[in-house]
Amino acid sequence: MIQEIQISNLGVITEATLPLGPGLTVVTGETGAGKTMVITALSLLLGRRADAGAVRNGAKHALAEAVVHLPPDHHVLDAAGQAGAFIEPAGENSELLLSRSLSAQGRSRATIGGRSAPVGLLAELGHDLVAVHGQSDQIRLKEPVAQRDALDRFAGSSLSRTLSSYQRAYRQWRSASKELAGLKTDSRNRVREAENLRLALDEIDSLDPQPGEDESLREQSMKLGNIESLRTACQQAQAIIDSEDFENPGVTTLAETARGVLGQASGDDTVLAAFAERAAELGILASELSSDLSSYVADLDEEGPERLAQIEARRADLNKLMRKYAPSIDEVLAWAAESRSRLEELGGDDSRIEELEVEVVDLEHKVSSLASDLSDARRKAAKKLSAQVSAELKALAMPDAKLVIEVSELEEPGGFGQDAISMLLAPHAGASPRPLGKGASGGELSRVMLAIEVVLAAVDPVPTFVFDEVDQGVGGKAAVAIGERLAMLAKHVQVIVVTHLPQVAAYADRHIRVIKNSDAKLKAGAGYTASDVISLDQEARVKELARMLAGQEESGTAQAHAEELLEDAQKLVSSLTSKKLAKA
Structure with missing residues (x-):
């Protein structure tokens, strides 16, 4: 359970400490005093969405x-410990510190057991620590989705496992059905696509392009387009190599002359003999180069304009492919490979359709069977939940009220089965049950929700329940009955209630008041409202109840009424405590 909550710079609260503990704690105060900030603080600690507007004006965060x-073996402590949280012993229990800061710019930071942690982990732990219920939950209770969730929670883990199996089969069925419908609907498009691919591949195959062929032909085209300049260059180079002119001898002549000169002197020096051999090699290389140049010129003459025309025609054909399918021949070939694979897929769609038709039928039978199991489980749970909630309503000043839960079949299965859940209330004897969303008043909704939560607490327990003005629209005996039921619930779990009803507040084990404080306003800064949070002693409780009863906390008559209300309520609380001790 929560032992203490500390709040800083949240809404109108500058600094406050809420001493909590076991039993029933009520939080009261005038409208606008800041009671809601207690719930806001809890919401932050439970990992819920943070609003920067909740930061006090002028504060940074x-x-x-x-x-x-918590008991040392509680699973929340295990989860926190795995996240690195520091957990301290506290008598027979273990102590865990939770914190959440929120900057004025909207940045949020969470710590668990002194270690930084994701806000999502706070939410996971909070789900198993605290159940918060407010007026918005009453509104949601009118909706079929909230009614189904409540019934499924009551049905427990058995239904939860069946629902998980159903949802898995339902997703598979929907996916297979969607794929099958897509294949059938797109059959014409697939035939057209396959025909276009065949024509394109036939065109590519007829030309049989080779990897890199476009670049190779481009180089050959450039070569043949400059044939005269190439021939002239070769002839000039060959003349330089082979010239026999006495005044301008060629390379071969000069190399032979050098070899002869060195050869004559080589008898006197072996090094010169080696040089003579190299000069001879130079002459041979020059002669071979001259021969290669002659062959190159001969090839140019053979290829000539006819070969250039062939190359340009081939390039034109390849350019058509590149304009249609890809920027280069290599990319055209890659596109062709992908298209062949796609063509095989399109050809295999008929067999895929047959497979899917069988799969869809099998999955449809499975979904139908699991939906039937869900319906049976929900009908059984609906009878039990109706009976238990109706019994709780008797204890909430609705002695003849009856909650009816109808489970009817939908035309088509959905994500949560094939059931329509409807909660109906017959508020008194002889009344026909009517849907909660149509026939229930605000006060009746408050009590129905409280009754459901009390019943669910037995099958889905959490250590702490928080109720934020769930007694809205209730007064008189009904308010007393709600106070009694909350006191009874508080003997098993921790209960925190924000209320405006003195009949409820009188049953508290602990009474906290949120009060506007002019001194606090001056300290906090001019222009800002501030509130204090104080724990009330017996005398202060009487005055607060008098204020809640008559709006006059100093009135003797109001205080006398408050004392009587408090005395009667505490007698019941004491008797509940005695019964609990006797059972122990």
Whole structure:
């Protein structure tokens, strides 16, 4: 349970400490005093969405901290420990510190057991620590989705496992059905696509392009387009190599002359003999180069204009392919390979359709069977939940009220089965049950929701329940009945209630008041409203109940009424405590 909550710079609260503990704690105060900030602080600590507007005007950040005591073997402590949280012993229990800060710019930071942690982990832990219920939950209870969720929670883990199996089969069925419908609907498009691919591949295959062929032909085209300049260059180079002119001898002549000169002197020096051999090699290389140049010129003469025309015609054909399919021949070939694979896929769609038709039928039978199992489980749970909630309503000043839960079949299965869940209330004897969304008043909705939560607490327990003005629209005996039921619930779990009803507040084990404080306003800065949070003693409780009853906390008559209300309520609380001790 939550032992203590500390709040800093949240809404109208500058600094506050809420001492909590076991039993029933009520939070009261005038409208606008800041009671809702207690719920806001809890919401932050439970990892819910943070709103920068909740940060107090003029403050850089808001902070909410909680001290939580749990049995040492509680699974929340295991999860926190795995995240690196530091957990301290606290008597027979273990102590876990939770905190959440929120900057005025909207940045949020969470710590668990003194270690930084993702806000999502706070939400996971909070789900198993605290159940928060407010007026918005009453509104949601009118909706079929919330009614189905409540019934499924009551049905427990058995239905949860069946629902998981159903949803898995349902997703598979929907996916297969969608694919099958797509294949059938697109059959004409697939035939057209396959025909276009065949024509394109036939065109490519008829030309049989080779990798890099476009670049190779481009180089050959450039060569043949400059044939005269190439021939002239070769002839000039050959003349330089082979010239026999006495005044301008060629390379071969000069190399032979050098070899002869060196050869004559080589008898006197072996090094010169080696040089003579190299000069001879130079002459041979020059002669071979001259021969290669002659062959190159001969090839140019053979290829000539006819070969250039062939190359340009081939390039034109390849350019058509590149304009249609890809910027280069290599990319055209890659596109062709992908298209062949796609053509095989299109050809295999008929067999895929046959496979899917069988798969869809099998999955449809499976979905139908699991939906039937869900319906049976929900009908059984609906009878039990109706009976237990109706019994709770008797304890909430609705002695003849009856909650009816109808489970009817939808035309088509959905994501949560094939059931329509409807909660109907017959508020008194002889009344026909009517849907909660149409026939229930605000006060009746408050009590129905409280009754459902009390019943669900037995099958889906959490250590702490928080109720934010769920007694809206209730008064008189009904308010007393709600106070009694909350006191009874508080003997098993921790209950925190934000209320405006003195009949409910009188049953509290602990009474906290949020009050506007002019001194706090001056300290916090001119122009800002500030509130204090104080724990009330017996005398202060009487005055607060008098204020809630008559709006006159100093009135003797109001205080007398408050004392009587408090005395009667505490007698019941004491009797509940005695019964609990006797059972123990």
